[in-house]
Amino acid sequence: MxxxxxxxxxxxxxxxxxxxxxxxxxxxxxxxxxxxxxxxxxxxxxxxxxxxxxxxxxxxxxxxxxxxxxxxxxxxxxxxxxxxxxxxxxxxxxxxxxxxxxxxxxxxxxxxxxxDFSEGVRFKDLEINLKSKKVYKNDEHLNLTKIEFELLVCLMRNKGIILSREKLLDLVWGIDYEGDYRTVDTHVRRLRSKVGDEIIKTYRGLGYSLEED
The missing domain is CATH 3.40.50.2300 (Response regulator)
Known part of the structure; x- marks a missing residue:
């Protein structure tokens, strides 16, 4: 952080x-x-x-x-x-x-x-270590990139809130980032392939959210 x-x-x-x-x-x-x-x-x-x-x-x-x-x-x-x-x-x-x-x-x-800084934050079968910047799924280490880790933490800290692609670009990439919104979609897709498809929910036309069942 x-x-x-x-x-x-x-x-x-x-x-x-x-x-x-x-x-x-x-x-x-x-x-x-x-x-x-x-x-x-x-x-x-x-x-x-x-x-x-x-x-x-x-x-x-x-x-x-x-x-x-x-x-x-x-x-x-x-x-x-x-x-x-x-x-x-x-x-x-x-x-x-x-x-x-x-x-x-x-x-x-x-x-x-x-x-809300602690060494270990749990969500479903994920454990996110904010200090070491490591993520584990069922105790198995996931090899996330820096952006993937920050994207997951951003969704975690806004759990239950739908974040638009524009908002995610500002929060994760920075407000001066000039890339395409599709960058968010690409990284969410890669993140899902590592943490599980069910972790991040898509709201068509609105954005993404990390939600409890």
């Missing part, structure tokens, strides 16, 4: 980068709001950790952009201490709010809760 860490305090970014990598996350780093937006436009991000008072573009504006264009979770960091500031951050769409200074271990725990 990929985390964007955006803060103009370079020491803070360095510390959080080390903590998240230790927990098995992939990280991308930014030191101002403008750079954060550029990275978001070219990378699929599961969680954005944003400092409120970044130069160029502040964290609140970046948060608004994220919520208008994706389902990425947002955790806001700030040295502000007034309740009104917390209300403003949550009102703009932030999923979590942490005041500085804080213990990085607490931030990691809250981040994992936001992402």
């Amino acid at each position: 990929r985390v964007l860490i955006a803060d103009d305090e370079k020491d803070m970014v360095k510390i959080l980068d080390a903590y998240f990598k230790k927990e098995g996350f992939e990280t991308i780093l930014a030191y101002d709001g403008e750079c954060a937006l550029e990275l978001l436009s070219s990378n699929k991000v599961d969680l954005a950790i944003l400092d409120w008072m970044m130069p160029q573009i502040n964290g609140i504006e970046v948060c608004k952009y994220i919520k208008e264009n994706s389902d990425t979770k947002v955790l806001m960091l700030t040295a502000k201490v007034q309740n009104e500031d917390e209300i403003e951050a949550l009102s703009c769409g932030a999923d979590e709010y942490i005041k500085k200074p804080f213990d990085p271990r607490i931030l990691i725990i809250r981040a994992k809760k936001l992402l």
Whole structure:
């Protein structure tokens, strides 16, 4: 899973980068709001950790952009201490709010809760290990490609929701991807051949969904 860490305090970014990598996350780093937006436009991000008072573009504006264009979770960091500031951050769409200074271990725990991050997620006869990025079917390892793994995780996190091909392109390939919608169909077909035809349901004209029986 990929985390964007955006803060103009370079020491803070360095510390959080080390903590998240230790927990098995992939990280991308930014030191101002403008750079954060550029990275978001070219990378699929599961969680954005944003400092409120970044130069160029502040964290609140970046948060608004994220919520208008994706389902990425947002955790806001700030040295502000007034309740009104917390209300403003949550009102703009932030999923979590942490005041500085804080213990990085607490931030990691809250981040994992936001992402429902655990080493093993089970669905029917599949076991998805989010940390090692491996998938097992009846205890047999499935050799999924990176895109196939991310596609399966995306469907899992949106279980019961029909995702259009356009939405899947944005969530899995990134909003700047310029390929054909048929790319989604091709990868779903390949994924089905590995996990089983019954795992992913097709809704003609609408999209795909992963559903319980």
